[in-house]
Amino acid sequence: APKPDPLITDVQDWNRYLGEGVDKRPYGTPSRFEKHVVRRDVSWLTASPESSVNFTPLHELDGIITPSGLCFERHHGGIADIDPASHRLMIHGLVDKPLVFTMEDIKRMPRENRVHFLECAANSGMEWRGAQLNGCQFTHGMVHNVMYTGVPLRVLLAEAGLKPNAKWLMLEGADASGMNRSLPVEKALDDVLIAFAMNGEALRPEQGYPLRAVIPGWEGNLWVKWLRRIEVGDMPWQAREETSKYTDLLADGRSRRFTFFMxxxxxxxxxxxxxxxxxxxxxxxxxxxxxxxxxxxxxDVTLDGGRNWQHARIDGPVLEKSLTRFYVDFDWNGQPLLIQSRAMDSTGYVQPTKEELRKIRGTNSIYHNNGIQTWHVKANGETENVEIG
Ligand code: MTE
Ligand code: CO
Known part of the structure; x- marks a missing residue:
C-alpha cells in the first residue's frame, strides 16, 4: 500500500494555532511565500539606480491588471518624495487664463476611470541585434497595465482656454530630472488623463505620486510623472528626451522622430x-x-517555430490600448518546442518578425522593437531566449 501523505494525515501548524488577527497588516502585503515575485533590474544596464529601470515580473502574473507594487519603474532622477499638499500643477503659455491647480482642485473636477498599458519605447531594446536576456521579465517587462483615475486633460485645458495658435504642449515633471516632453494638442484633447489614482489607490511614489500624465497607446516616456507644469506653445520643444533620446536611428543614418505609437x-x-x-x-x-x-x-501561437499556427484563446476583458490575456491549453510529451506568439490588432496590423523589422529599420535602433519573440523549450523543460532564421 502507498505510504500516507503526512500533508494530509498530520495536523499542520496553520490548522493547530490561531492565526494573526485583523489589523496586523493595515496596508496588506503578499504572502511571505511570494517573496520571489519582485521587480528586478539588470545591474550592468545603467550606471546608477537613480537613472535606471527595473522590470515587471510578467511570468508571475495573470489576468490583465499589474499589481501597483510590481509595475516596472523607470526614473531619470530618482523617485520624487512629494507632499500632495505642496504639489501644484501650472498651465500657462498660449492660453487665455494661466492657471495653477492644487491636488484638491483637481479632485473636484469630473474624473474618468480607464485601463491602459504603459510601455517604455526601450522595451525589448536589448533584443534588436539578437536574443540576449533570459526571461520575459527582462525582454518584455518594461510594460504595466493599470486602471487609472483622473481628470481628462481636455477639461483642464478648457478651463485655461487654448489660443487659436496652440499646437503643442510641454509636460514637465517635478522630480530632480525635471523630465519634459512635447505633446501634440490633438492627442491632449483626445484621450489624455491627468491621473491621481492607480488600481483604486493613490498613485505609488514610483509611478508619479501625486499626479501623472496618462497618454494611452503612446510611448511611456511621454507619461510624465510627478507632473507639475504644462506649457502651451505652437511648436515642439525639442527636449532632450525627444532629440538625443527616443529617436530611432535608421540604417542610413537618418532618424525617425516623434514615433509616439506603440x-x-x-x-x-x-x-x-x-x-x-x-x-x-x-x-x-x-x-x-x-x-x-x-x-x-x-x-496566433506556434509551438514548432512557425510551421503550424493556432488561434490562442483570449480570456478576460479586451480593452482599448490595454494588455489582453491569451491562453493555449496544450499537451506536452517532452518534445522540444519553439514557441512564438503573433498579435493582430483592430486596425488589421500584424506583429512583424524581428527580421522584417530589421529590414526596414536596420540594427542601430533601440526603441520600438515589437518583433515576435521565440522561446526554445528543451526536452527537460528548461526554456531559453533564441532567434530562428
Ligand atoms: N516622468 C518623470 N518626471 N521622470 C522620469 O524619469 N520616465 C519616463 C516616464 N515619465 C520619467 C517620467 C519613462 S522613460 C517611462 S518609460 C515612464 O515614465 C515609466 O513609468 P513607470 O515608472 O510608471 O513605469
Ligand atoms: Co521609458
Missing part, C-alpha cells in the same frame, strides 16, 4: 526562461498582447 506586440509569459515547463501532459501556455492603436483582435 504598435501591436505580444509575448508568451509562460513557459519562458524564468518559468520552465515542469510536467508532461496538460499544460497552460499563457501570454499578453497589446496595441497602442486599438484593441487586440487575434493572437
Amino acid at each position: 504598435d501591436a506586440k505580444s509575448v508568451v509569459t509562460n513557459p519562458s526562461p524564468q518559468a520552465p515547463l515542469k510536467h508532461k501532459g496538460s499544460n497552460v501556455l499563457s501570454g499578453l498582447a497589446w496595441s497602442g492603436r486599438g484593441t487586440i483582435k487575434r493572437v
Whole structure:
C-alpha cells in the first residue's frame, strides 16, 4: 500500500494555532511565500539606480491588471518624495487664463476611470541585434497595465482656454530630472488623463505620486510623472528626451522622430526562461498582447517555430490600448518546442518578425522593437531566449 501523505494525515501548524488577527497588516502585503515575485533590474544596464529601470515580473502574473507594487519603474532622477499638499500643477503659455491647480482642485473636477498599458519605447531594446536576456521579465517587462483615475486633460485645458495658435504642449515633471516632453494638442484633447489614482489607490511614489500624465497607446516616456507644469506653445520643444533620446536611428543614418505609437506586440509569459515547463501532459501556455492603436483582435501561437499556427484563446476583458490575456491549453510529451506568439490588432496590423523589422529599420535602433519573440523549450523543460532564421 502507498505510504500516507503526512500533508494530509498530520495536523499542520496553520490548522493547530490561531492565526494573526485583523489589523496586523493595515496596508496588506503578499504572502511571505511570494517573496520571489519582485521587480528586478539588470545591474550592468545603467550606471546608477537613480537613472535606471527595473522590470515587471510578467511570468508571475495573470489576468490583465499589474499589481501597483510590481509595475516596472523607470526614473531619470530618482523617485520624487512629494507632499500632495505642496504639489501644484501650472498651465500657462498660449492660453487665455494661466492657471495653477492644487491636488484638491483637481479632485473636484469630473474624473474618468480607464485601463491602459504603459510601455517604455526601450522595451525589448536589448533584443534588436539578437536574443540576449533570459526571461520575459527582462525582454518584455518594461510594460504595466493599470486602471487609472483622473481628470481628462481636455477639461483642464478648457478651463485655461487654448489660443487659436496652440499646437503643442510641454509636460514637465517635478522630480530632480525635471523630465519634459512635447505633446501634440490633438492627442491632449483626445484621450489624455491627468491621473491621481492607480488600481483604486493613490498613485505609488514610483509611478508619479501625486499626479501623472496618462497618454494611452503612446510611448511611456511621454507619461510624465510627478507632473507639475504644462506649457502651451505652437511648436515642439525639442527636449532632450525627444532629440538625443527616443529617436530611432535608421540604417542610413537618418532618424525617425516623434514615433509616439506603440504598435501591436505580444509575448508568451509562460513557459519562458524564468518559468520552465515542469510536467508532461496538460499544460497552460499563457501570454499578453497589446496595441497602442486599438484593441487586440487575434493572437496566433506556434509551438514548432512557425510551421503550424493556432488561434490562442483570449480570456478576460479586451480593452482599448490595454494588455489582453491569451491562453493555449496544450499537451506536452517532452518534445522540444519553439514557441512564438503573433498579435493582430483592430486596425488589421500584424506583429512583424524581428527580421522584417530589421529590414526596414536596420540594427542601430533601440526603441520600438515589437518583433515576435521565440522561446526554445528543451526536452527537460528548461526554456531559453533564441532567434530562428
Ligand atoms: N516622468 C518623470 N518626471 N521622470 C522620469 O524619469 N520616465 C519616463 C516616464 N515619465 C520619467 C517620467 C519613462 S522613460 C517611462 S518609460 C515612464 O515614465 C515609466 O513609468 P513607470 O515608472 O510608471 O513605469
Ligand atoms: Co521609458
